[in-house]
Amino acid sequence: MHPCETDVESYFRGSLATSDSTSIESHASTCRECCHRLAERAMTIARGAADCAEATALGRRELRQEPRFPTEAPAVLRFINPVRDDRLPAQVLDVSRSGLKIETRELISPGTLVLIRVRRMQIFGEVRYGICSETGFRAGIRIERVE
Ligand SMILES: [Zn+2]
Numbered sequence: 001m002h003p004c005e006t007d008v009e010s011y012f013r014g015s016l017a018t019s020d021s022t023s024i025e026s027h028a029s030t031c032r033e034c035c036h037r038l039a040e041r042a043m044t045i046a047r048g049a050a051d052c053a054e055a056t057a058l059g060r061r062e063l064r065q066e067p068r069f070p071t072e073a074p075a076v077l078r079f080i081n082p083v084r085d086d087r088l089p090a091q092v093l094d095v096s097r098s099g100l101k102i103e104t105r106e107l108i109s110p111g112t113l114v115l116i117r118v119r120r121m122q123i124f125g126e127v128r129y130g131i132c133s134e135t136g137f138r139a140g141i142r143i144e145r146v147e
Contacts, residue, residue: 039069
């Protein structure tokens with residue numbers, strides 16, 4: 001059974017009992033529809049949190065404990081600093097309230113500032129790490145601002 005909206009909201013507020021949170025996460029790991037629903041919700045929260053410096057700072061502290069939701073959204077990266085003229089296609093692998101994990105065809109150095117266009121959003125962020133993967137390279141990006 002899909003979790004109801006009320007439970008999903010409570011989940012993101014952190015006010016849901018641990019056992020209920022676990023059941024939402026395990027349901028989302030097998031239900032594509034809910035997985036996408038939660039990923040969308042996490043992105044909306046990221047956009048809201050970016051408006052509030054305090055929430056963003058809190059998000060950074062909680063980066064590791066945060067729920068992350070897998071997604072398959074195609075994205076395009078632009079390099080802000082160091083600046084580049086070209087654009088790099090990428091795939092968003094998962095998203096949380098304050099960060100994204102992407103897969104792309106080149107290794108991106110930590111500290112690089114990027115602008116990611118995904119769906120109708122533009123996400124400005126800083127690359128925290130870059131690693132090799134079996135199919136290319138992965139990068140973890142801390143969300144600074146969503147437009
Ligand atoms: Zn479901």
